[in-house]
Amino acid sequence: MGETGQLKQALISSSAGAISGAISRMVTSPLDVIKIRFQVQMEPTSSWDFLRRDLYGPSKYTGILQASKDIFREEGFLGFWRGNVPALMLYMPYTAIQFTVLHYSKTLAAGSSKKEDHLQLSPYLSYFSGAFAGCAATIGSYPFDLLRTVLASQGEPKVYPTMRSALFDIIKTRGVRGLYAGLSPTLVEIIPYASLQFGSYDTFKRWMMVWNRYRFSYIGPIKPDDSLSSFQLILCGFAAGTCAKTICHPLDVVKKRFQIEGLERHPRYGARVESQKYKNMHYALRDIFHAEGWPGLYKGIFPSLLKSAPAAAVTFVAYEYTSNWLQSLLI
Numbered sequence: 001m002g003e004t005g006q007l008k009q010a011l012i013s014s015s016a017g018a019i020s021g022a023i024s025r026m027v028t029s030p031l032d033v034i035k036i037r038f039q040v041q042m043e044p045t046s047s048w049d050f051l052r053r054d055l056y057g058p059s060k061y062t063g064i065l066q067a068s069k070d071i072f073r074e075e076g077f078l079g080f081w082r083g084n085v086p087a088l089m090l091y092m093p094y095t096a097i098q099f100t101v102l103h104y105s106k107t108l109a110a111g112s113s114k115k116e117d118h119l120q121l122s123p124y125l126s127y128f129s130g131a132f133a134g135c136a137a138t139i140g141s142y143p144f145d146l147l148r149t150v151l152a153s154q155g156e157p158k159v160y161p162t163m164r165s166a167l168f169d170i171i172k173t174r175g176v177r178g179l180y181a182g183l184s185p186t187l188v189e190i191i192p193y194a195s196l197q198f199g200s201y202d203t204f205k206r207w208m209m210v211w212n213r214y215r216f217s218y219i220g221p222i223k224p225d226d227s228l229s230s231f232q233l234i235l236c237g238f239a240a241g242t243c244a245k246t247i248c249h250p251l252d253v254v255k256k257r258f259q260i261e262g263l264e265r266h267p268r269y270g271a272r273v274e275s276q277k278y279k280n281m282h283y284a285l286r287d288i289f290h291a292e293g294w295p296g297l298y299k300g301i302f303p304s305l306l307k308s309a310p311a312a313a314v315t316f317v318a319y320e321y322t323s324n325w326l327q328s329l330l331i
Contacts, residue, residue: 009113012326013103014096020318021095024311025087030080031307032087033152034067038300039256040153042292060268064303075156083151086163090144098137099319102198105129119206127199134194138186143179145186146170149259155268174262182258185281189251193244201240201316208232233320234313241312245304250297252304254284 025032043059061067071079106118109125121129138145150166160166170178208228228236245252262275278284288296 006113009103009107010100012323013100016319016323016326017095017097017099018092019322020099020315021091022088023318024095024315025084025091027314028307028311029084029087030068031303033071033080033082034061034064034303035300035307036083036149036152036256037061037067037071037155038303039253040149040260041299044292044295064306067303071155079156082154083148086144086147086151090141090148093144094137094141095315095319097140098133098194101136102129102133105132119202119209121202123199123203126202127195130198131191131195133198134190135187137194138190139183142183142186146179146181146259149256150263153256153260159263170263181261182255185251185255185258185284188281189248189255193248193251196244196247197240197312200243201236201312204236204239205233208236230317233317237313237316238309240316241309242305244312245308246301249301249304250285251281253288253297253299254278254281257284257288 038061041059041061044062061070075082103113103118106121106125106129107113109129110117110121112118147163147166147170150170151160151163154160160169167179174181205228212228212232257278261277278287285297292299
């Protein structure tokens with residue numbers, strides 16, 4: 001009976017995670033494409049960097065609105081969903097693995113599979129469970145992340161017309177290991193990112209529940225209701241996504257540079273990241289900082305925040321409601 005219950009819960013967690021990941025990805029894809037275009041552009045992305053313009057040629061993208069207009073004019077409306085197929089193939093298994101491992105980790109730590117017991121875990125265990133879940137999900141879905149970055153960054157004219165052509169060319173030029181280019185900085189990024197995202201989400205939920213109890217205590221003898229509304233869940237997810245992305249964004253920039261290192265790219269979109277340009281993650285951070293300054297480490301931060309905060313909110317809320325719905329169906 002216990003094994004059956006665990007199997008049912010794993011099915012609920014993985015299914016709800018996959019569905020929430022697909023919904024979040026479809027909604028936020030345009031901002032993700034803009035963010036990637038900024039991150040892989042070595043040229044300055046704003047007027048603040050005018051002192052460094054002598055180091056590079058003219059910039060293709062200089063602002064969110066300008067980038068949006070250019071992408072729409074050159075690539076059409078569907079350009080904002082460039083690389084969406086590998087992205088969906090990334091996010092659905094990623095969130096499925098992530099939420100399944102997260103629930104299992106919390107169940108082991110709490111000795112119970114109930115969500116209310118998971119919220120009673122110490123903040124340290126919440127952060128650790130998030131980091132562990134993020135690592136497992138990253139390793140399981142990384143090749144799709146790399147393909148998504150390559151396809152989303154290339155623009156028009158395309159170097160790789162399909163995901164299949166990109167896959168075969170990467171394997172041909174860099175071997176199977178090429179599908180895992182940038183995995184190390186990704187894991188270094190995902191540990192604090194997933195830890196902060198899931199840990200702070202649980203923390204914000206606890207604070208919101210305390211606020212609800214405090215608020216309802218003034219109504220009268222009615223039993224305090226500390227359950228969270230949809231709007232409060234959205235706020236918690238929004239805040240968690242903002243905190244995690246702001247702190248970890250430079251590591252995401254480094255990951256993107258490793259992923260497109262040595263690959264073909266049309267000259268219109270700026271200087272190519274040469275093969276073996278960065279020896280390791282530390283060298284990459286230092287090189288980007290010296291060549292492009294602090295703004296270089298935060299290229300794409302605004303579209304990234306515009307994307308990651310609502311993406312986290314949509315993912316968490318969709319997961320909460322989908323898992324509850326599936327739970328009711330399987331009882």
